[in-house]
Amino acid sequence: MKKYLALLILVCIPLSMMSQRKGTVFEKGTFAQALAKAKQENKNVFVDCYTQWCGPCHYMSTDVFPLDSIGNFMNSRFVSIQIDMEHGEGPVLQKKFGVRAYPTFIIFNGNGDEVGRFLGLAVGQEFYTKVNMALKGVKDVNKEVEKLKKKETVKEQVQPEEKDTIYDEGKGVTFEQLSFADALAKAQRENKRIFVDCYTSWCHACLQMAKTTFKDTRVGNFMNNQFINLQINTEKDPDGKMIADKYKLGTFPTFLILNPDGTEYNRIVGRSSVISFCTKVMKAMMGEEDESVKMDRLSEEYFAKMRKERQANLSNTPAVFPATKVKFEKNSDISKALKKAQKLHRPVMVFISNGDWRAKYMFDNIFTDNEAADYLNKTFVNVEADANSVSGDVIITKYNLSETFPAYLIISEDGKMKGCIHGLRKHPDILIESLNDILNYKPQSTY
Numbered sequence: 319m320k321k322y323l324a325l326l327i328l329v330c331i332p333l334s335m336m337s338q339r340k341g342t343v344f345e346k347g348t349f350a351q352a353l354a355k356a357k358q359e360n361k362n363v364f365v366d367c368y369t370q371w372c373g374p375c376h377y378m379s380t381d382v383f384p385l386d387s388i389g390n391f392m393n394s395r396f397v398s399i400q401i402d403m404e405h406g407e408g409p410v411l412q413k414k415f416g417v418r419a420y421p422t423f424i425i426f427n428g429n430g431d432e433v434g435r436f437l438g439l440a441v442g443q444e445f446y447t448k449v450n451m452a453l454k455g456v457k458d459v460n461k462e463v464e465k466l467k468k469k470e471t472v473k474e475q476v477q478p479e480e481k482d483t484i485y486d487e488g489k490g491v492t493f494e495q496l497s498f499a500d501a502l503a504k505a506q507r508e509n510k511r512i513f514v515d516c517y518t519s520w521c522h523a524c525l526q527m528a529k530t531t532f533k534d535t536r537v538g539n540f541m542n543n544q545f546i547n548l549q550i551n552t553e554k555d556p557d558g559k560m561i562a563d564k565y566k567l568g569t570f571p572t573f574l575i576l577n578p579d580g581t582e583y584n585r586i587v588g589r590s591s592v593i594s595f596c597t598k599v600m601k602a603m604m605g606e607e608d609e610s611v612k613m614d615r616l617s618e619e620y621f622a623k624m625r626k627e628r629q630a631n632l633s634n635t636p637a638v639f640p641a642t643k644v645k646f647e648k649n650s651d652i653s654k655a656l657k658k659a660q661k662l663h664r665p666v667m668v669f670i671s672n673g674d675w676r677a678k679y680m681f682d683n684i685f686t687d688n689e690a691a692d693y694l695n696k697t698f699v700n701v702e703a704d705a706n707s708v709s710g711d712v713i714i715t716k717y718n719l720s721e722t723f724p725a726y727l728i729i730s731e732d733g734k735m736k737g738c739i740h741g742l743r744k745h746p747d748i749l750i751e752s753l754n755d756i757l758n759y760k761p762q763s764t765y
Contacts, residue, residue, distance in 0.1 A: 341384035342392045345399045349411060356397040357428030362453070364396035365424045367412070369404050370624055371722050372420040373617035374439040380616070382441050391446060396425070409675050425452050436460055484592065490533035491541045493549045498557040505546045505578040513545035514574040516567055518553050523589035524571040534592045540599070545575075569614065575602055587611055624721040625714075628672075632711055636704035637673055640681050643691035646702040652713060652729070659699040659731040667698035667753065668713060668727040672705040676742040677724050690746035697753075698728075728756045 345352050349365065356363045366383075368375035379400070382388055392398055403412040403420070411417075415424060415432075424435040434452030436459035444463060451459045493515070494501060505512045515532070517524035528549075531537055541547055552558040552567060561567070565574055565582060573586040584602040586595075587610040598608060607615075639646070646669070647655045655666050671677035684690050694700055703710040705723050719725055722740040726749075730736050737756035743749035 340386060341389040342398055343389065344383075345397060347399075348407060349399060349401060352397050352399040353426065353428060353430050356426075359397065361395060361397050361428070362433060363426040363428070364392065364398040364449075365415075365426065366398070366400040367403050367408075367415065367417045367420065367422040367424065368400060369420050370402060370620055371617070371720070373613045373620075375421040376616045376620055377439060377613055378421055382445065388445065391449075404674065423448075423452070425449075434459065436463075484530050484533060485535040486533045487535045489535040490538040491547055492538065493532075493547045496546075496548065498548070498550070498561065501546050501548050502578065502580050505576075508546070509578065510544070510546050511578065511583060512574075512576040512580075513541060513547045514561065514576060515547070515549045516552055516561060516565075516570065516572045516574060517549065518570050519551060521570040527571055527589055531590065531592050531595050537592055537596060540596055544599075544603075569610075573599075575599075584608070585611055587614070621721045628706060628721065629711060631706065633704070633707050636707040636709055637671075639671070639677075639702050639704075642681055642685035643688065644685040644694045644700055646700045648702070651709075652701065652733075655699045655701045656729070656731065656733055659729075662699065663731065664697065664699055665731060665736060665757070666701060666729040667694065668701045668703055668725075668729065670703045670705050670710060670714065670719070670723060670725040670727060672723040674723065679742060679744075680724060684743060684746055684749060687746045690749060693746075693750050693753075697757075726753065728753065 344366070345355065349363075352363050352365075355361075366375075366378070368379075383392075401411060402408045403417055415422075417424075419437050421439070422435060422437050423440075425433040427433055434455050436448040436452050438460065440448050447466070448459050448463060451462055456462055494504070496504065501512055504510075515524075515527070517528075550558055550561050552562040552570075561574075565572075565585075569587050571587070571589065574582060575584045575586075577583050584605065584607075586598050586602055586608045590598055602608060647658070652666070652668070655668075659666050669680070671680075685694075703713050705711070705714060705725075713719075713727070714725075717727060717729075717735045717738070719727065719738055720740065724742070725738055725740050727738045728736040737759065739752045739756065743752060
């Protein structure tokens with residue numbers, strides 16, 4: 319397992335070095351052209367099926383495929399092509415290939431017959447392993463790789479010195495019982511940085527960190543000497559909302575490392591075991607970006623790019639959507655819908671579409687279904703909004719929605735956002751279940 323983790327770390331090359339690398343060569347033409355070239359050169363075709371909103375897809379493009387080692391491996395074996403599954407020939411190929419998750423990597427021979435495929439982020443040795451398994455025709459590559467990982471884990475567990483044992487001797491991390499302002503003052507007096515465990519009462523991973531990693535004596539010795547340590551419940555503590563807003567927290571647990579003046583030095587996201595956590599903190603102190611944070615940043619950057627492109631071409635006239643059995647209010651008129659919702663004591667459901675094939679599927683197959691229509695008409699005041707129109711963009715901006723469509727935004731009758739889900743819902747019961755999850759959601763306290 320250590321060897322496996324080392325390989326993962328080795329491939330995390332700074333982006334500034336990427337421009338100097340040759341890496342994997344991706345063809346610019348169509349899938350058919352890639353097949354023709356592969357047949358001519360007696361190679362297979364490697365297809366990277368991606369979407370613009372997919373963080374792991376962008377990570378593969380910026381941090382994995384540009385590596386010389388990956389390029390040397392790929393270029394000698396494949397004619398490689400990247401296909402956006404939501405644009406150009408992508409939607410047609412998405413259906414033809416049966417792609418349901420991103421990224422999906424598919425290998426074809428020169429005749430267009432699928433040899434194998436695998437899903438998801440893969441770096442270092444794992445990428446080579448998955449490609450070779452796919453070339454051998456392994457039916458479920460991801461499942462087989464997980465089996466290999468479990469075998470490695472078993473080997474690790476039989477060596478007592480390598481276990482992630484928690485040494486709970488009452489000498490774990492000491493979290494100060496201070497306000498944020500007082501913690502800043504103490505940090506300035508002692509010339510220390512501040513470590514803030516930002517958690518919520520419903521976050522199971524947060525609870526596990528408190529029960530295990532933060533109780534470990536080694537972690538305590540490491541953290542107590544380095545930082546002024548705080549734990550802040552972002553929902554209930556007096557400084558919680560301020561911290562969440564100031565540092566734009568959206569994922570929990572998030573661990574902030576702050577300078578004595580309160581400016582952010584670095585952050586770590588997600589639950590970690592003792593050794594992994596200490597390693598992440600040391601890397602963070604050296605200025606290295608946490609992998610989870612990096613993935614989130616890449617996604618945010620591409621979402622921002624997509625939003626900018628969409629907003630540059632907004633229409634003053636919303637698109638006309640087809641008639642369905644669902645009674646939709648027209649023209650994205652939220653104020654009118656809210657008045658009706660208040661009168662009926664119902665929430666508002668806003669279906670936001672950019673007019674792609676997913677929206678067409680929803681209109682043709684779901685909103686014409688008796689079960690779905692009956693549920694939506696009885697439960698909500700329904701509004702349809704065109705994401706590519708000015709009025710639709712007002713809703714997207716007001717509720718800070720991501721650039722993933724279609725979107726199903728639920729607004730309470732007082733105008734507050736209750737939740738939002740995104741993407742295609744293939745069956746009426748799936749849509750109903752998803753919307754009910756938002757309506758019935760109640761945070762469960764774990765602290």
